[in-house]
Amino acid sequence: MAANDQQSTVNTPSTDQRDADELHQFETSMQVSPPGTNDRPLTASASGEDEVLDEIAQRVLWLATSIIDRANRGRANSDGVKVGGHQASSASMAGIMTALWFTTLRSVDRVSVKPHASPVLHAINYLLGDLDVSYLDTLRSRGGLQPYPSRTKDPDTVDFSTGSVGIGATAPIWAALAHRYVSDRFPDTPSAGRFYSLLGDAEMDEGAVWEAIIDPEVRALGEVTWIVDLNRQSLDRVIPDVQIQRLQGMFAAAGWQVLTCQWGRRLETVFAGEAGEALRQRLVSMPNPEYQRLLRAHPTEVHDRLLAGFAEADAASLRTVTDRFAPDDLASLIRDLGGHDLGQLVDTFDQIDDTRPTVVFAYTIKGRGLATEGHPGNHAAQLTEDQMRDLAAASGMDLENPWQTFDADTPAGRLCVETAERLRREPITTHAVAEVPAELGFTPKAVVSTQAALGRFLADLKNVAPEVARRVVTVSPDVATSTNLGGWINKTGVWSPAGREDWFSDDRERVLKWHEDSSGQHIEMGIAEINLVSLAGELGTTGQRWGQPLLPIATIYDPFINRALEPWTFGLYAGGRSIMVGTPSGVTLAPEGGAHQSFNTPSVTLEIPKLTSWEPAFAQDLEWTLLEALRDLADPDGDSAYFRLTTRPVAQERAAVPTDPLLRERRRQQVIAGGYRLSDHPASEDAVTLVGVGAMMTEVLDAAERLESLGIRAGVVCLTSPSKIFRAVQERTRVSPSPRSAIADELFPAAHPAPLVTVLDGHPHTLSFLAGIRGDRTRNLGVSDFGQASSVSEAHEIHGIDTVSIVSNALDLLGR
Numbered sequence: 001m002a003a004n005d006q007q008s009t010v011n012t013p014s015t016d017q018r019d020a021d022e023l024h025q026f027e028t029s030m031q032v033s034p035p036g037t038n039d040r041p042l043t044a045s046a047s048g049e050d051e052v053l054d055e056i057a058q059r060v061l062w063l064a065t066s067i068i069d070r071a072n073r074g075r076a077n078s079d080g081v082k083v084g085g086h087q088a089s090s091a092s093m094a095g096i097m098t099a100l101w102f103t104t105l106r107s108v109d110r111v112s113v114k115p116h117a118s119p120v121l122h123a124i125n126y127l128l129g130d131l132d133v134s135y136l137d138t139l140r141s142r143g144g145l146q147p148y149p150s151r152t153k154d155p156d157t158v159d160f161s162t163g164s165v166g167i168g169a170t171a172p173i174w175a176a177l178a179h180r181y182v183s184d185r186f187p188d189t190p191s192a193g194r195f196y197s198l199l200g201d202a203e204m205d206e207g208a209v210w211e212a213i214i215d216p217e218v219r220a221l222g223e224v225t226w227i228v229d230l231n232r233q234s235l236d237r238v239i240p241d242v243q244i245q246r247l248q249g250m251f252a253a254a255g256w257q258v259l260t261c262q263w264g265r266r267l268e269t270v271f272a273g274e275a276g277e278a279l280r281q282r283l284v285s286m287p288n289p290e291y292q293r294l295l296r297a298h299p300t301e302v303h304d305r306l307l308a309g310f311a312e313a314d315a316a317s318l319r320t321v322t323d324r325f326a327p328d329d330l331a332s333l334i335r336d337l338g339g340h341d342l343g344q345l346v347d348t349f350d351q352i353d354d355t356r357p358t359v360v361f362a363y364t365i366k367g368r369g370l371a372t373e374g375h376p377g378n379h380a381a382q383l384t385e386d387q388m389r390d391l392a393a394a395s396g397m398d399l400e401n402p403w404q405t406f407d408a409d410t411p412a413g414r415l416c417v418e419t420a421e422r423l424r425r426e427p428i429t430t431h432a433v434a435e436v437p438a439e440l441g442f443t444p445k446a447v448v449s450t451q452a453a454l455g456r457f458l459a460d461l462k463n464v465a466p467e468v469a470r471r472v473v474t475v476s477p478d479v480a481t482s483t484n485l486g487g488w489i490n491k492t493g494v495w496s497p498a499g500r501e502d503w504f505s506d507d508r509e510r511v512l513k514w515h516e517d518s519s520g521q522h523i524e525m526g527i528a529e530i531n532l533v534s535l536a537g538e539l540g541t542t543g544q545r546w547g548q549p550l551l552p553i554a555t556i557y558d559p560f561i562n563r564a565l566e567p568w569t570f571g572l573y574a575g576g577r578s579i580m581v582g583t584p585s586g587v588t589l590a591p592e593g594g595a596h597q598s599f600n601t602p603s604v605t606l607e608i609p610k611l612t613s614w615e616p617a618f619a620q621d622l623e624w625t626l627l628e629a630l631r632d633l634a635d636p637d638g639d640s641a642y643f644r645l646t647t648r649p650v651a652q653e654r655a656a657v658p659t660d661p662l663l664r665e666r667r668r669q670q671v672i673a674g675g676y677r678l679s680d681h682p683a684s685e686d687a688v689t690l691v692g693v694g695a696m697m698t699e700v701l702d703a704a705e706r707l708e709s710l711g712i713r714a715g716v717v718c719l720t721s722p723s724k725i726f727r728a729v730q731e732r733t734r735v736s737p738s739p740r741s742a743i744a745d746e747l748f749p750a751a752h753p754a755p756l757v758t759v760l761d762g763h764p765h766t767l768s769f770l771a772g773i774r775g776d777r778t779r780n781l782g783v784s785d786f787g788q789a790s791s792v793s794e795a796h797e798i799h800g801i802d803t804v805s806i807v808s809n810a811l812d813l814l815g816r
Contacts (some may be wrong), residue, residue: 017402057098062395064090064125066402069137088367088378089116092231095607099345108193112160115148128420131156152575161574166206167567169199174538176221182542184518190546192282197226211528216570219255224357231366232288235747248483257358261338261348278317287543293373299327316443339364354535428547432464433634436465444619451583454482474522476555477532483555494521510582529564537576551633558582559598572610583645587762587787587795597787602762605642606723613643613723615694646695673743674724678716685755686715693719693760703806748773779809
């Protein structure tokens with residue numbers, strides 16, 4: 001689920017029938033009592049250190065709220081579309097992030113910040129001198145601060161891009177695993193510390209969270225720490241159930257350490273006193289909506305609401321506690337949650353066990369310290385100007401001059417300087433990937449599938465270019481053998497951070513050697529495609545993070561890329577680059593049936609930014625294009641790649657690879673540019689042009705021969721990458737097109753138009769853009785319906801991509 005960016009302009013709604021003056025007085029009283037800003041201390045025994053942290057937390061709250069306020073009220077808006085922001089979501093995280101950054105975090109640690117708390121991150125970075133003041137007015141504007149943390153687009157330090165709910169939360173897990181792997185492969189890799197994830201409790205609804213938590217390799221990652229902002233609210237509502245025990249049990253069952261920071265120290269002191277257990281039981285058993293309503297009640301109502309529903313005899317103990325407090329004090333007391341008690345948070349962080357992953361549930365109030373505090377509709381609410389002035393007064397700030405930092409000679413100023421120095425990161429030395437060869441020099445088998453050629457490619461790469469192969473890491477979601485990685489695994493082994501006993505090592509009948517230790521180059525995961533693409537992306541960032549680039553290649557069944565499409569594309573946005581191999585693919589898979597027969601992946605992968613999709617027909621094409629994709633990964637500015645392969649054996653002689661060195665190199669250049677002609681006559685002689693992709697080239701070539709027998713000269717174009725051709729077409733209108741943009745005109749010369757029949761084992765609209773290159777009449781053949789179990793030839797006939805269908809469509813275009 002993408003983070004909801006729909007905002008609404010609402011003032012704090014009235015919750016009863018008080019007159020407007022009394023309601024405003026009530027809201028103001030709530031707003032001017034955030035931590036450390038009133039007569040009541042945040043904790044029962046607040047030390048000087050606590051007071052400094054509270055002061056910084058209040059400044060962080062003010063800055064984060066002001067960043068959003070200025071984006072909405074402080075600049076011209078010619079579009080008329082609300083800019084938005086998440087003041088309440090940021091407020092509940094202000095204390096947690098202040099405690100983490102200013103007491104616990106180290107320069108080697110990495111943190112993923114929940115999407116809607118990005119203003120808190122920018123506020124902290126500003127106080128630490130990591131963000132220029134000029135950016136504080138630029139939230140959600142061009143060239144400014146991004147709506148959600150972005151490691152590639154924000155101007156300050158952002159460790160992980162978030163914004164796609166559940167994906168940013170799990171990223172530190174895969175980053176930790178990637179660091180362990182790269183450290184095993186390259187011992188001089190810089191050390192890493194903890195990998196923190198700050199997420200909201202509503203984010204726990206995402207399946208990606210639980211798929212990551214239960215992965216077998218995760219339970220050993222003691223460097224992983226999650227801190228859950230447990231504010232019991234989602235975008236639209238108060239979460240109806242009390243879920244904490246279920247969540248705690250689920251993490252514990254997965255082998256995680258579970259810490260809970262539920263109550264502040266003031267409440268803990270009351271609980272420990274006379275009749276305090278009655279108050280504790282009342283608050284623990286209170287449903288979430290009732291607690292949220294209690295937060296919105298006038299202080300004079302809190303006493304009665306706590307006692308509501310109890311018989312006099314049962315209420316006696318509870319009354320013993322509540323009667324000791326004045327209304328304002330009681331209203332303040334019930335807000336004393338652990339996620340807002342910075343000292344309590346620090347004590348909890350000190351309990352983290354480094355031998356296993358840890359989750360910290362920190363109880364908070366959404367909108368803490370704001371006039372919208374605790375309201376079920378506060379997610380998209382913006383403070384009014386009057387409410388901002390009240391917050392400014394409570395924070396010791398000025399609405400007209402909101403960006404004041406602490407004086408250097410104050411305790412808070414000194415702590416900011418000390419923290420900035422502690423978190424300063426040393427530059428890293430980035431190692432270069434060895435030069436990727438143009439080709440490997442081996443002749444493929446006479447008849448072979450592109451999936452089988454993948455296995456041969458990896459084996460050959462290790463022999464011909466060992467330094468390049470040293471940086472290759474393969475990943476599969478329990479499909480390594482069925483995607484032809486067996487030979488590679490036998491050569492390199494399976495990587496596991498802990499290593500496992502190979503109980504089948506003495507089995508003479510076993511072909512695949514499945515030896516797991518810290519030296520392997522293949523990572524086998526459970527059947528969870530989201531985990532696969534997330535890990536592949538983080539493996540692709542090790543060069544940026546620690547100076548040791550990897551070349552990740554992940555294999556997946558082609559139709560199942562749809563499951564992982566959103567986290568995969570978000571990973572690309574975040575800068576995580578990899579090669580994804582989808583195999584087997586299409587209806588050419590045949591007997592597997594409609595459940596596994598993909599049809600939309602050629603179209604989908606053509607449309608993804610920063611991704612080149614390839615669908616080579618022949619083994620030599622696969623070798624050249626895979627090497628090109630590896631060069632792209634080695635290039636810091638290069639793209640990721642998707643390869644769509646098939647299990648169908650193809651006669652390799654039909655590729656007609658030139659033997660002359662000059663012509664062979666020309667063919668290679670065309671292959672990596674996106675396509676080449678397979679006809680022995682020039683385009684000027686084409687009566688019709690047949691365009692094929694991948695597995696369909698056998699039928700396309702057969703159709704050309706059949707047309708030739710009918711006296712019709714058909715040209716044949718083999719596309720290796722429809723996405724490359726599409727880009728080439730788009731680039732023709734640019735002032736400075738790339739050198740390879742000429743490939744479209746080379747394959748479809750404007751001076752020699754001819755009707756087109758396009759064929760691929762995927763949705764026909766993928767190649768429909770070819771008609772626009774020179775305005776040719778076109779028939780697009782492909783798969784536009786669900787498949788069924790059949791033979792290959794039957795499947796092709798069912799979907800109209802067989803040889804007869806191609807010939808018939810060509811004849812129709814020619815009026816024959």
